[in-house]
Amino acid sequence: MHQTLRRARHAAFLATVLLAVAISGLAQQSFDASLDVAKRATVFIYQASTSDSALAVTCVSTGTLISADGLILTNGGGVIPSRQCPGDTLIISLNVDFNEPPIPKYRAELARADAGLDIALLRINRELDGRLIAPGDLPILPFVPVGDSADVAIDDNLTIIGYPGMGNDPVAVARGTVTAFLAEPLGGGRTWFKTRAEIAGTMAGGGAYNSAGELIGLPTNAPITSFGSTANCRFLDDTNRDGLVNSSDHCVPVGDFISTIRPIGLAESLIRGARLRLNVEPISADPSPSPPLSPPSISRLFFAPSVRGAVPATVVGALPANARSLYLFFDYDNMTAETVVELRVTRDGIPDGVFSLPPVRWSGDEQGLWHIGAREQTWANGAYEFTVLIDGASAGSQQILVGGGADSQSHFSDIVFGALDQSGNLIGNGAIVPLGNAAYARFLHANMRAGTPWSAIWYYRGAEFARSADSWSEDSHGSKVISVAPAGGLLPGQYRLELYVEGALSATSDFYVAGLPGAPLPRVFSDLRFASAGTPNAALNVPAAASFPSDIDNLIAIFSWQQIEAHTPWTLRWLVDEQLFFQQSYRWSLASSGADFLVALPNPPDGSYEMQLLVNGLLLAQTEATVGIGQLPIDRFAQFNGTVLSGTVVDASTQIGIPNIAIVLIGEDYAASEFEWSQEQVVDLATSDRNGVFQFARPLAVDTPYSVVIEADGFIPLAADRFEFTQNQPIADITIELVRG
């Protein structure tokens, strides 16, 4: 009996092991197939400038096709025209043969871009020779599924695909794991993924994939070519036409090895907008603010163990052992999207690769408060030094000690701003205060001993305008409200409060004064409405509506504003079917109050649209409208599911490929014998190339019994019914031998 049980157990164990092996084998097979698709979808991008009808390469990067209609995701640095990359033409090379360098095939245009995020979306729109590709004439290209970068965890496997050379190497695959997440205000705790995978500089803009073969990020770096350094430059062309290719020519910047991945989640709205071809035009906004005249700089470096929104909860000079979060804060000024920032972290004098941020493009705006750090990750004990470099030069550094006992120092934290209601309670959102006589701040205090000297300094537009100093006379723990009432009342603009304990900065936070008093939020924006007209200005004369018919020329959003000071940052967001497709921050550039601010959305497809207006990250106003049926049309090719059928047609007598043979794929409703040579019956057509190789442009639906007909002059025709593939065959590469008749 025992023996039988033991045997049964052994058999069950063996079956489990075999099943596990089989499942892992299938998973591996599936991943390999996904990898092949990803390699195929990886493109090499030349940015080139045109002069005297000749093209000179100005920048190179890798990109990834993310939709069947030729939408390419890549780093912005290599494709957006800039000082480093001044080109005006984008050439797309496709991965025709995995073992060969890519081949230039098309030209592309910039569909959407965010220079700060260093993400751009390109759309293939021309043949290589410059001819326009007619709508619908672009073959369905292989593309990768976009995954969810929020699901990525530390130690997850990453596969990075890109081109390691300047266009003379085949596509390369690097493997590694996620070693850390780095935080910045732009993307919260997951602004960057760190990895130790060896990723060549030109693979920037390529794809980082999870184990399911989904695109979850872009390897990102920024080459530093300032100070006349040519170390990160490759001279490819005689750009100055002096007959020589030397250091006088424009060089192609190439970054160092990459260790940072930009999560795909940050590009979500850009991708959605580009896919839907939705281009929001903030007509009344200042499209291109003048670049700063002074060089970029940083100041006031300090550390915080946590952040509230984009401001530090408190300010620390040391952290106890087992610290899990640490952020370096600093003020910045005169920054642009072309500024390259780097954070070098050392622990006890030894470079710490995990928490360092290699050179990347600046993703904030021109001036403000910034932070870089990491949370929910172990910071080993030691003396840390954080050095911030701007364009390769040290711009400031700060030190902090991690380790030691629990924190028992007196400190302030969690400053929020607002106004007092009639009962004397602080009300508001913590970040924006309406115009009035006074602003109030509430903060938490801990370990405060009676008599401890503390002070509060208030700043307006960077200049101190009020200060108070006192000895602590309240409880050691709790909250406290303080206020400031400048003569003549609060003016709209940016304010800052710094709280000091015993002369050391203990807490700081910024807020904006804007809008008229309102409940619960200040009334900054009002009279939001949608209208539709042939031109944006004409929309001012038509009545507002909440629903519009299909195929309107423009969907125009109109709003009024009150008491916003120039340079106040504000954010415009658009959503369709509750999904964000546009988000852009601006500095206010109009009069402090006014009406008829216009934002246009040309040619909106059917859907439910919503526009949101934010200041300092706070949603202040929104409005909605529907177009057509109020729902986006279904994109048949949104998913690249099915079997990619390719193969070779060979002459059975010579075993040599036969060119120009048409392979007709007939729909499941017809047998090959029922084929009447009508396009209605045809699902897809493929034609063999000069080597006899063919590939169906669109994937074949799995478990669907297609029929196939091949007829060519001089050969015995072939036909087949029940030509179907299963889920386990993402790629089918077949050989068809035709016999001469």
Place this chain on the structure above:
Amino acid sequence: MEFETGRSPAIQITPRQRWSIAFSYALIVIGLTLGVNQRDSFLHQTSQYNNFEAGISASYPARWLLDESDANIFRVRDMSHAGYNTEIEVSSIPVGADAAERNLLDRISMQRAQFLVDYTVLGYDAYSLPDESQAIAMSYSFVWRDASPFLNSVSSIVNGLDILTVRRGQALVISFRADAAVYDRELQTLSAFLDNLQF
């Protein structure tokens, strides 16, 4: 050798044998003629196309792929021909009151030049349709390559002929395109098509 006892080489064939040979020649001639007939019937086999809405009926080569999905009235392509698939396309375009036939052809050319490689108009000619009505013909050429970027396709030179005639305020354009290497031969197909085209 002195043992020649078989039939003498000088022996004459009998009238029956002579008839046999004559009949054999006749059989060969008949067979060859039947072969020609068969070749022609297969090569010129047609299918019927009727579009009552547009008032068009035509006979097009059998086993050519009929496509009515585009904006054109219809298009047929020879899918079994290796290389550029010879095609005949019939489309209609609205005609403005002041538009001349040449204007229409020029408009077509301008459109094509956007998308076709090395599109060149070779010339214009008057063209007599089988019903004796007059039309204008524009011949052109361009370079064609298979669209798939992942294949190593070699470009072909394609010759084309647009025959445009205006009827009842609509211009009917019969476009014929074939690989330059077989264009002259394939013109017979166009000619047969036009012979049976009713619109």
Place this chain on the structure above:
Amino acid sequence: MQNTQQIQNQAETYAFRPVWLRLTVQMAALSLIAGVAVLLAEVLPFQLEPVIGRPLSILLVVVPVLFWLTLSVLPEYRFARPRRRLIGVAVVSCLTASAIGLPLVESFYVVDRWLPLQSVFARVIGYTFTAGIVDVGLKFVVLRYVIYPQGLRVRSDAVAYAFAAAVGYSFYLNLAQIWRMDPTWDVAALTVLATTTIQLASSLFIALGLVESYFGDAFPLVLPTNLFVAAIAAGIISALYPGFISGVLTPAGSAARPLFGLAMLVAAWCLSMGLTYFLYATSERREREAFGGRGDFDGV
């Protein structure tokens, strides 16, 4: 007409060669070579380099001619009264194929453009009235003017000369096809066998017609009927052979089936030889019975 004694004398003086047997041996040898080539190609995991493969393919074209010279022509000259016009018939047939046959089929009938796409039945009819009738007609004309009636001393002469015409005609067809297509050597071997089989089958029926017409002084329609059957035989084999070779298309692809083709060809030449030999022997027996003779009447 000859009597039995005369026939026996002829057997000694003309030294009747066993035409059918030698023909069978040659076709069997050719089939064996094709079979070995096909099997080797299936077994060997590589293709021969073009520098070896192409000469080998060309050599395979010469093989039927070599067999024929060795087994059919040279032995003639060991006897007192050889069939002197064998080589002449072969050469003229070869030249005819080159000058008229192939150009007519390829350029005039353009069979490549329409026949392969038709149904099997249509292909049989099509090949019969194009390639079949052209081949048969040309070979008949060659035989008519080179050996008819002077070269026909005994019945087997017609078979021997018709086979010579088949060898000469197929030599050029093979050479042209293999030179242009440059097939792999196993396909070349199979192609040589296929062309030879087609030409052999039609030639045998031509021979049968000539025999009936000349030696039997048959009804005038017998010869053209035989020619027609010859064209049909050529049409059937031409139409069926590629169909047998062509594989079945599945989601895994499609591979040619040379072994099927080989089997079909062997069956085709066995069948055509068996059938013609049967008719030939029947006719001969009929004639022998008419004269009350015994024993072998002709060389077998």
